[in-house]
Amino acid sequence: MLHPFPHQRGSGEPIVELQDVTAGYDGQQVLENVSLRVMPGDFVGLLGPSGSGKTTLLRTILGAARIFRGKVSVNGTNQVNKRAQAGYVPQLETIDWNFPVNVEEVVLMGCTRHNPLFPWHRRQDREKAHEMMERLGIAHLLRRQIRELSGGQQQRVFLARALVSNPDLLLLDEPTGGVDIKTRDEVMHLLHELNHQGITVVMTTHEINAVAAHLPWLVCLNGHILAEGPPGEVISPEILRQTYGAEMPVIEYQGMALVAESPHFFGRNGNGNGKGKERDNGDDNAANQDGNDDRNRDGNQYDRQSNSDNDNGNGNNPVPAQITQANY
Ligand SMILES: Nc1ncnc2c1ncn2[C@@H]1O[C@H](COP(=O)(O)OP(=O)(O)OP(=O)(O)O)[C@@H](O)[C@H]1O
Numbered sequence: 001m002l003h004p005f006p007h008q009r010g011s012g013e014p015i016v017e018l019q020d021v022t023a024g025y026d027g028q029q030v031l032e033n034v035s036l037r038v039m040p041g042d043f044v045g046l047l048g049p050s051g052s053g054k055t056t057l058l059r060t061i062l063g064a065a066r067i068f069r070g071k072v073s074v075n076g077t078n079q080v081n082k083r084a085q086a087g088y089v090p091q092l093e094t095i096d097w098n099f100p101v102n103v104e105e106v107v108l109m110g111c112t113r114h115n116p117l118f119p120w121h122r123r124q125d126r127e128k129a130h131e132m133m134e135r136l137g138i139a140h141l142l143r144r145q146i147r148e149l150s151g152g153q154q155q156r157v158f159l160a161r162a163l164v165s166n167p168d169l170l171l172l173d174e175p176t177g178g179v180d181i182k183t184r185d186e187v188m189h190l191l192h193e194l195n196h197q198g199i200t201v202v203m204t205t206h207e208i209n210a211v212a213a214h215l216p217w218l219v220c221l222n223g224h225i226l227a228e229g230p231p232g233e234v235i236s237p238e239i240l241r242q243t244y245g246a247e248m249p250v251i252e253y254q255g256m257a258l259v260a261e262s263p264h265f266f267g268r269n270g271n272g273n274g275k276g277k278e279r280d281n282g283d284d285n286a287a288n289q290d291g292n293d294d295r296n297r298d299g300n301q302y303d304r305q306s307n308s309d310n311d312n313g314n315g316n317n318p319v320p321a322q323i324t325q326a327n328y
């Protein structure tokens, strides 16, 4: 877990401050009356359903969305006057993968000293870019086109681009989206390390249990801010219902508030109503003799497998299948 002790928010001036901000795009208001303070050294997770304005909020901080009302300042500078000096890792879905560009070129784009009138990179920039690629384990890919990389490699390339200018604020849009569990944990450990080196991190995520529950501070958004605070306070059925418009039961596991999803059954053996399809499940009953609960009698292999993976050895098997333990 990030910051195992109660998180101490930094004191002094906020690094990001939104005061009663209404923002969006030409002809579309997405965020309404958003007020938010991010203090230096914070590690903030932004939660909300699709279309709730998470990306728009990051773009508002960056100065890349339209501000209709209110004030946005980053490092004490009003966003209207100057674009934020922040590292930005975009949501991978928003990238045009047909653009022919290789890994090294993408990372070098992050060098703030780069002057469009002088399109050669300085030696220091290249050295810094290579150092960052080494650190993120992508140096061997430097001549590869980014569209040819895996999702995890692409995330690292954009993380390297964001970090190459030594920002003190890092904004990441779903940095763990679409990657495997190992890559997700590596990315989160890296962010944890950067945060402990003094970089303020604001990231969006859809992964409540695997990511958000481990962060020190969460903000729930759906056009406006519904709640903010440590996960133990924010991950509650009431706040999740307001945020996502869905019933999401919450359980406590090893001191963490986690969402316990109800099992669903999809595909040939499921009827879509969460009950599964009647079938002869003699094998399943055999499997249940090891102490698993009744849910497995519906014949869902994923559940059965997961339950045995999570068995705590006392036969009660109280750990829901959907919970993964991460130690960032
Ligand atoms: N460039 C744009 N121009 C106009 N409208 C946009 C633009 N980008 C996003 N929107 C709209 O703004 C709203 C919020 O979008 P946004 O991308 O901020 O949501 P999100 O919370 O990041 O969603 P997701 O979880 O799917 O990434 C949506 O209705 C979207 O259609």
Ligand SMILES: [Mg+2]
Pocket (backbone or CB within 6 Å): 054, 055, 056, 091, 173
């Ligand atoms: Mg988004």
